[in-house]
Amino acid sequence: MLIAVLLPLGLFFFPLWKITLEAPQYPTPLGMYIHINDFSDVHPHDIKNINLMNHYVGMKYIPEAIPEFKIFPIGIIITSFIGLIIAFKGNYKWFLFWFILMIVLSSAGLYDFYLWEHDYGHDLDPKAIMKFTNPDGSVMGFQPPLFGSKDILNFKAHSYPRLGALFLGLGIAASFIAYLTGKKNKQKNSS
Amino acid sequence: MRNILKSTVALLSVLVAFTSCDTASKSNSGALSSSAAEKVYVAPGEHDEFYAFISGGFSGQLSVYGLPSGRLFKVIPVFSLDAEKAYGYNEETKPMLNTSHGFVPWDDSHHPDISQTNGEIDGRWVFINGNNTPRIAKIDLSTFETTEIIEVPNSAGNHSSSFVTENSEYVVAGTRFSIPIPQKDMPIKDYKSNFKGALSFISIDPKHGHMDIKFQLIMPGFDYDLSHPGRGKSHGWFFFTTYNTEEASTLLEVNASQNDKDFIAAVNWKKIEDYVNNGGGTMMPANYAHNVYDEATHSATSTMKKEVRVVNPLDVPGAVYFLPTPKSPHGCDVDPSGEYIVGNGKLSANLTVHSFTKMLAAIENNKVAGDAYGIPILNFEDVLAGVVEQPGxxxxxxxxxxxxxxxxxxxxxxxxxxxxxxxxxxxxxxxxxxxxxxxxxxxxxxxxxxxxxxxxxxxxxxxxxxxxxxxxxxxxxxxxxxxxxxxxxxxxxxxxxxxxxxxxxxxxxxxxxxKLFKLEDNKHPYATLNEADTKVVRDGKTVHIYMTTIRSHFAPDNIEGVKVGDKVYFHITNLEQDYDVPHGVSIIGANTSELLIMPGQTETFLWEPKQIGVWPFYCTDFCSALHQEMQGYVRVSPANSNTPLKWSLGEDIE
Known part of the structure; x- marks a missing residue:
């Protein structure tokens, strides 16, 4: 269980997610890492250059900071703290509680990320230099995919989890394993 | 009649057929077989194996080609104005072309040479000589830009230059034309024994490549044609070909071709360096420009230097010897081992090769055949390694x-x-x-x-x-x-x-x-690092416009309050931080070139409006999808008007 608790702390060292934009003019693709508390360039100045590209279609600049960058790290620290107490004091049933807690919080985080992406891709400046419409006449959005790859005009956007997310996932999985082993041991002991 | 016509046509067609057959077979055989095409073919998107830096001769520049494809990548402006890159036109690079003769907008560039470490080229800098108004330039191979030019005093026709020693200790510049040293008003016919030739050893700072004339060797009044450094065993020596050892000053094609042998001058620069380091030589009044371009300020400065250290070869015994070499040798080339010194006697039927080892032995045994102005001449036979007989x-x-x-x-x-x-x-x-x-x-x-x-x-x-x-x-x-x-x-x-x-x-x-210049490293005194800081400042009749560019607009793009007779400086900072996104700019009637500003760079051009009106400026480099929209206006009012100074972007000037 201790491993399960410690693994998500990897989020403070490794990026959670990565969005990559490929286009003919960018033989070296533009890319952005999303950390638990920051956005960062894959290559120097990538975010600045993504902003420059996106302003043509009226997308907002990627902000320096979003409220989530404050909330998420606190969330991780609190859940880790709870996890630590459980690891030392609690029994395996509490492991399951922590597992469910983490699943719920992570899902909420992902949903929040989706909402931000949706807003980023759809809340366009009405004075946008170029306006595109879908075949059905609605205003074209430029939301990057949550997970996977997608063609957006001349760009091909890729969005995939990175090492930080892997650590989080492994931590959550480890807590479930801890629960199962705990349960097995309990059954063994009682039988 | 018709038959005759027919047979003529038939005959002609046969002839044509034969002729075309002939051409076809020609192009299929010979040296230019298909494999030659394959050997120079570099597929789209692929890179060449070698860079070639080819002197621009009377263009004054240095061109960059790829080998084996022969594709031209860049022409680096060095000694001549280049309107395309604003070299010598913008305020930042004007000082690069300053000399003791004032602003010299052209030269004749000759012999590029790449810096070396331990006898191997290291790809840091290229040095090249300006032949006409003697100068040596340094080109930085991280930016492919000329970053330094030093004028060479006491020199004329800077031709036996600019060759680099094997640890880039020196770049050497020898004079082709001998002149009075110091210069003076005297009859040309008194050339003989009064004119002198200076061989300049210019030290290279190992870290920054900055050049400084360590000493000038004041030699007899011959023409010093070409040179090369010793290497390996001959490191520490330098070899110069000479012609006109006759010391003629007129009709040289005849008068300088009389001697059966001229010389290769072998100079032990290590020995002279020691002599100089111990206070040898004399400081002589001089006047020459040293122009340095600083990458942080994106600007050049020109400093006039007022003295130079000169060395009389007779004061350093054993430092200079003459090797007799047939018939006005031109190229002076040293093989990779440093043993062979090839004197390419341009009027000779044979090619003369000297041996460094034999030269040292001759010196050791004091086998001197005579002297020229006190400089010992070795025996031709004593130093000869061999002769390539009748090669061409x-x-x-x-x-x-x-x-x-x-x-x-x-x-x-x-x-x-x-x-x-x-x-x-x-x-x-x-x-x-x-x-x-x-x-x-x-x-x-x-x-x-x-x-x-x-x-x-x-x-x-x-x-x-x-x-x-x-x-x-x-x-x-x-x-x-x-x-x-x-x-x-x-x-x-x-x-x-x-x-x-x-x-x-x-x-x-x-x-x-x-790939670009970092904005945060930009130390240009007129840099504007973000749009919020753009402004227009009047100082008497001078107006400074602090302007920025980023896709796809200038900030500001509407300016009012400029007057006829003002000196208007456009200081433009390119805020882009993406590879290959330069912006250009010029304004109608500017008596100078456009600017071509790389990402993160600041450049300045001067505009002196002569007519009232509203004059547009625009981006000259197709920067983006909205390049055509990248434009602005300057309102020019009469000299005595009261139009207030205003500037804006994205809104009308109130």
């Missing part, structure tokens, strides 16, 4: 492949001849089209040449390309020298008249090539 007519230059072979150009017989060092036998010869001058093997002036290609640079082009009126392009030719026989692969046109060239593997330079 008019030898000019020799390069080496590092595998024991030498390649010499022959101007008159128009060919490159391959011969073996040590046995002096001719191995192969290939014609040049036409009248070849210099040749270049990448790494040629080093211990480690890359003997895969030789590039011949021809003096005459004639019919090699589609004609373009009386003036045709200059031409280079690439030969494959990887085999026993040379194979002509490619002709390609060059910029100006190429003299020497320097080549090196692309891998030495490519990884260090800068």
């Amino acid at each position: 007519l008019g030898p000019l230059h020799t390069e080496f492949d590092g595998k024991g072979n030498a390649y010499t150009t022959f101007f008159i017989s128009s060919e490159v001849v391959k011969w073996k060092l040590g046995t002096w036998e001719v191995v192969d010869r290939q014609p040049c089209f036409y009248s070849v001058g210099h040749l270049m093997i990448p790494g040629g002036n080093s211990q480690k040449p890359f003997g895969k290609y030789v590039l011949a640079m021809n003096k005459i082009t004639k019919d090699r390309y589609l004609p373009t009126g009386p003036e045709v392009t200059q031409s280079a030719q690439l030969y494959d020298i990887s085999g026993e026989k040379m194979e002509l692969l490619l002709d390609f046109p060059t910029v100006g008249e190429p003299h020497y060239a320097a080549g090196c593997p692309a891998d030495l330079i490519k990884p260090r090539s800068k």
Whole structure:
């Protein structure tokens, strides 16, 4: 269980997610890492250059900071703290509680990320230099995919989890394993 | 009648058929077989194996080509104005062309040479000489820009230059024309024994490459034609060819061709360096410009230096010897081992090769045949390593492949001849089209040449390309020298008249090539690092516009309050931080060139409006999808008007 608790702390060292934009003019693709508390360039100045590209279609600049960058790290620290107490004091049933807690919080985080992406891709400046419409006449959005790859005009956007997310996932999985082993041991002991 | 017509037509068709057959078979055979095309083909998106830095001759510039493709990548402005890059036009680079004769907008660039470490080229800098108003320039190979120019005093026709010693201790500049030192008003006919020739040893700062004249050796009044450093065992020596040892001052084509032998001057610079380091030599009043471009301020400064250290060779015994060399030798080339010094006697039927070891032995045994103005002359036979017998007519230059072979150009017989060092036998010869001058093997002036290609640079082009009126392009030719026989692969046109060239593997330079300038490192005094700081400032009749560019607008783009008779400085900072997104700018009626501003860079141009009105400026480099929208206006009011100074972007000026 201790491993399960410690693994998500990897989020403070490794990026959670990565969005990559490929286009003919960018033989070296533009890319952005999303950390638990920051956005960062894959290559120097990538975010600045993504902003420059996106302003043509009226997308907002990627902000320096979003409220989530404050909330998420606190969330991780609190859940880790709870996890630590459980690891030392609690029994395996509490492991399951922590597992469910983490699943719920992570899902909420992902949903929040989706909402931000949706807003980023759809809340366009009405004075946008170029306006595109879908075949059905609605205003074209430029939301990057949550997970996977997608063609957006001349760009091909890729969005995939990175090492930080892997650590989080492994931590959550480890807590479930801890629960199962705990349960097995309990059954063994009682039988 | 009809039959006659028919048979004539038939006969003609047969003839035509035969003729075309003939051409077809011609193009299928010969040297230009399909494999030659494959050898120079660099597929789209692929990179060449070598960089070639080819002197621009009377263009004053340095061009950058890829080998084996022969594709031109860049013309680096060095000694001449370049309106395309604003070199010498913008306020930042004007000081680069300053000299003791004032602003000199042109020169004749000759012999590029790449910096070396431990006898191998290191790809950090290229040095090149301006021949007419003697100067040496340094080009930084991380930016491919000229970053320093030093004027060479006491020199005229800076031709036996700019060759670098094997640890880049010195770049050496020898005078071709001897002159009165110091300059004075005197009859030309008194040339003999009164005129002198200066050989300048310019030290290179190992870290920044900054140049400084360490000393000038004041030699007899010969013409010092070309030179090369010793290397390996001969490191510490420098060799200069001379002609006009007759010391003629008129009709040199006859009067300087009388002596059976001229000299190669062997200079022990290590010895002179010691002498100078111990306070030897004398400081002589002088006046020469030292121009340095600073990458942080994106600006050059010019400083006039007021003295130079001169050394009389007679004051340093054993530092200079003359090696007799037949008939006005031109190229002076040292093989990779440092043992052989080739004197390309341009009026001689044979090619003379001296031995460094034998030269040292002759000096050791004090075998002196005489002296010229007190400088000892060694015996020709004592220093001779060998002679390449009758290899061709008019030898000019020799390069080496590092595998024991030498390649010499022959101007008159128009060919490159391959011969073996040590046995002096001719191995192969290939014609040049036409009248070849210099040749270049990448790494040629080093211990480690890359003997895969030789590039011949021809003096005459004639019919090699589609004609373009009386003036045709200059031409280079690439030969494959990887085999026993040379194979002509490619002709390609060059910029100006190429003299020497320097080549090196692309891998030495490519990884260090800068993509942009970091905005945070921009220390230009008029830089504007973000749009919020843009402004227009009036100081009397001078107006400074602090402007920025980013896709796809200028900030500000509407300016009012400028008056006729003002001096308006546009200081433009390109806020882009993306590879290959420069912006350009100019305004109607500007008496200067456009600016072409790289990402993160600040450049300045001066505009002196002469007419009232509202005058547009615009981006001159197709920067983005909205490039055509990248424009602005300056309102120019009468000199005595009260129009207030205002500027804006994205809203109307109130």
